[in-house]
Amino acid sequence: xxxxxxxxxxxxxxxxxxxxxxxxxxxxxxxxxxxxxxxxxxxxxxxxxxxxxxxxxxxxxxxxxxxxxxxxxxxxxxxxxxxxxxxxxxxxxxxxxxxxxxxxxxxxxx
Amino acid sequence: xxxxxxxxxxxxxxxxxxxxxxxxxxxxxxxxxxxxxxxxxxxxxxxxxxxxxxxxxxxxxxxxxxxxxxxxxxxxxxxxxxxxxxxxxxxxxxxxxxxxxxxxxxxxxxxxxxxxxxxx
Numbered sequence: 001x002x003x004x005x006x007x008x009x010x011x012x013x014x015x016x017x018x019x020x021x022x023x024x025x026x027x028x029x030x031x032x033x034x035x036x037x038x039x040x041x042x043x044x045x046x047x048x049x050x051x052x053x054x055x056x057x058x059x060x061x062x063x064x065x066x067x068x069x070x071x072x073x074x075x076x077x078x079x080x081x082x083x084x085x086x087x088x089x090x091x092x093x094x095x096x097x098x099x100x101x102x103x104x105x106x107x108x109x110x
Numbered sequence: 111x112x113x114x115x116x117x118x119x120x121x122x123x124x125x126x127x128x129x130x131x132x133x134x135x136x137x138x139x140x141x142x143x144x145x146x147x148x149x150x151x152x153x154x155x156x157x158x159x160x161x162x163x164x165x166x167x168x169x170x171x172x173x174x175x176x177x178x179x180x181x182x183x184x185x186x187x188x189x190x191x192x193x194x195x196x197x198x199x200x201x202x203x204x205x206x207x208x209x210x211x212x213x214x215x216x217x218x219x220x221x222x223x224x225x226x227x228x229x230x
Contacts, residue, residue, distance in 0.1 A: 037155070037218030044205060044223065045147075045155065050217035060145035088155050097169040099157035099214075105211065 004029065004089050006102035010049055013110045016079050020105045022089030023071040028100055029091045034072035037088045041105075045088065049074065076107075084109045114137040114206045119224030124166030126196050126228070132189040139162070141188035145217060146180060146191050148202035148226075150176045158204070159191065174200075175176055193208040196228045 005023040014020040022034050032051060039045040047056050049065035063076045072089055078101040118130040128206040130146070153229040159180040168180050179192040189206055210218035219222040 028150070032214050036215075037115075037157070037217065043218070044220035047147075047216050047218050051214070054215075056210070056218060070118060090155075090157070090216070098163075098171060099160065101155050101157055104154040 003100050004034070004102035005093060006087075006089060006105045007076065008059060008103065009106045009108065011108040011110055014079055014081070016084075018076045018079055020074045020076075020087050020089075020107070022074075022102050024070050024072070024091055024100070027095040028093040029067065029072050029089075030070040031065050031094065034065070034089045034091045036063075036072075036074045039086045039088060041086070048053075051069055052059055067091055079109045081109055083107060112208065114208060114220045114221035116206050116224040119204065119226045119228045121229065122196055123230050124197060124228055127192070127194045128190055128196065128226060130191040130204055130206075130224060130226070131194065134187045134189065134206075134208070137201075137208070139182075140184040142180075142211075144180075144182060145207045145209065147151060147181045147205045147217065147220075148200075149205070149223075150199070150202040151179050153202075160211065161189070193226070196226075198228050199229045202226060 008044050026104040035050040037045040048063045053065045086104045088104045093100050113135045114134045117160045122167050145160045174204045181190045182192050205223045206218040206221040207217035
C-alpha cells in the first residue's frame with residue numbers, strides 16, 4: 001500500500017506561520033480528503049482535522065486544513081513552542097480498503 | 111470521558127504469537143469503527159487493521175495480512191488483535207484508535223499504546 005508524501009521536516013520561527021503538505025492521489029486525498037494528526041513522542045497522537053477542515057472540539061483555530069486536488073495542507077498560525085511535534089496526514093483509500101499514512105513531518109519552532 | 115486502554119504487549123520470539131486487547135469506555139462501543147495503528151522505533155505511524163462497529167467488515171495492511179486478525183466483543187467493549195508468525199519488523203508500539211462519527215472521520219481517540227518487541 002503506497003503511502004502519502006510529506007516533507008520530512010519544516011522549520012519556522014516563533015509566531016510565524018507554517019504550512020505542511022501531504023500529497024496523495026485521486027483514490028485517497030483526492031477522494032474523501034485527508035486527516036491530520038499531531039504527535040508528541042511519548043504521548044498518543046492527537047487528531048487536528050478530518051475530511052479536510054473539520055476540527056474536533058478543543059482544537060485551536062490556529063490549525064486549519066485545506067485540499068487542492070490530490071494535495072492536502074495543514075496551516076498552523078502563530079507558532080508556539082508546544083507546536084513542535086511530528087505531524088502526520090492520513091486518508092482512507094477505498095480502492096485499497098486501507099488507511100494510508102504519510103511519513104510524517106517534523107516541525108521545529110525556532 | 112472516552113478511554114482506550116491497551117494491554118497484552120511484551121517480548122516474544124520470532125515466529126511467536128501475541129494477543130493485544132483494548133478496553134474501551136465512555137462511549138457506545140458498538141457504534142464506532144476501530145483500528146490498530148503502530149509505530150516502530152524511529153519510524154512513522156503505520157495503520158495495521160480496521161473493523162466496523164458490528165465486526166462484519168475487516169481490513170488489513172498488506173504487511174500483516176494473513177498473520178494478524180482483528181476482532182471485537184461489543185458486549186465487553188473490547189477490541190483485540192491476534193498476532194501470529196511475528197517478525198522482528200513487527201516490533202512497535204501498538205495503538206488502539208477509535209474513528210469519529212461519519213466515516214471516514216479520522217482517528218479521533220487513541221490509547222496510550224502497548225509495546226510489542228519481537229526478538230530472540
